[in-house]
Amino acid sequence: KNEVEQSPQNLTAQEGEFITINCSYSVGISALHWLQQHPGGGIVSLFMLSSGKKKHGRLIATINIQEKHSSLHITASHPRDSAVYICAVRSKTSGSRLTFGEGTQLTVNP
Amino acid sequence: EAGVVQSPRYKIIEKKQPVAFWCNPISGHNTLYWYRQNLGQGPELLIRYENEEAVDDSQLPKDRFSAERLKGVDSTLKIQPAELGDSAVYLCASSLADNSYNEQFFGPGTRLTVL
Numbered sequence: 001k002n003e004v005e006q007s008p009q010n011l012t013a014q015e016g017e018f019i020t021i022n023c024s025y026s027v028g029i030s031a032l033h034w035l036q037q038h039p040g041g042g043i044v045s046l047f048m049l050s051s052g053k054k055k056h057g058r059l060i061a062t063i064n065i066q067e068k069h070s071s072l073h074i075t076a077s078h079p080r081d082s083a084v085y086i087c088a089v090r091s092k093t094s095g096s097r098l099t100f101g102e103g104t105q106l107t108v109n110p
Numbered sequence: 111e112a113g114v115v116q117s118p119r120y121k122i123i124e125k126k127q128p129v130a131f132w133c134n135p136i137s138g139h140n141t142l143y144w145y146r147q148n149l150g151q152g153p154e155l156l157i158r159y160e161n162e163e164a165v166d167d168s169q170l171p172k173d174r175f176s177a178e179r180l181k182g183v184d185s186t187l188k189i190q191p192a193e194l195g196d197s198a199v200y201l202c203a204s205s206l207a208d209n210s211y212n213e214q215f216f217g218p219g220t221r222l223t224v225l
Contacts, residue, residue, distance in 0.1 A: 004152075033213070033214075035216070040119075040218065040219075040221075042216065042217070042218035042219060043153075043201065043203075043216035043219075044216070045213050045214065045215065045216070048213050086152055086153075088152070097155055097158075097166065098153075098155065098214065100151075100152025100153050100154070101152055102150065102151050102152050103150075103151075103152055
């Protein structure tokens with residue numbers, strides 16, 4: 001079992017829909033990252049959080065430390081949101097190393 | 111401010127050939143990471159530098175992979191000789207320092223195809 005599990009693996013939505021991507025992890029963490037990867041490989045950091053909730057534009061990230069679970073929400077989705085969304089955690093016991101989930105491929109159709 | 115710069119963006123080589131990737135981190139970032147990302151998977155750490163010192167290279171296949179960061183700024187990652195299974199995206203990232211409060215900033219990656 002991977003230390004970081006994401007669901008769903010693939011998600012197709014219509015423009016305007018509310019989207020949720022989930023991330024569960026099995027270790028104690030000091031931080032969790034949500035990353036966005038567009039075709040071509042470049043990764044952009046969306047959020048880094050260790051508790052509570054963060055919001056940036058149409059993106060919202062939440063984390064429940066007790067349940068070892070985080071969600072990434074996209075409101076009013078748009079085709080330009082189509083990308084791979086990756087959850088990564090920094091374990092308390094692995095020093096600085098990030099452990100990545102396998103990513104969620106999101107496709108938003110017009 | 112410029113982000114993490116990587117070159118080349120794409121590289122196609124035949125197996126058994128050598129290949130090198132270059133990374134220029136964000137100015138002032140002491141920590142530099144090299145990751146490998148296989149198709150459909152998340153990145154996996156290959157090596158982490160604190161300034162010019164490699165402090166975590168436990169995941170680097172040392173029989174064919176090598177890396178250096180001589181002056182604590184730019185870094186190169188080399189594969190010699192390349193194998194078919196090395197086809198992947200090689201990502202470089204940097205952060206101010208290696209602690210949980212500093213975000214990692216990723217470069218665009220180098221997509222390697224070994225034929």
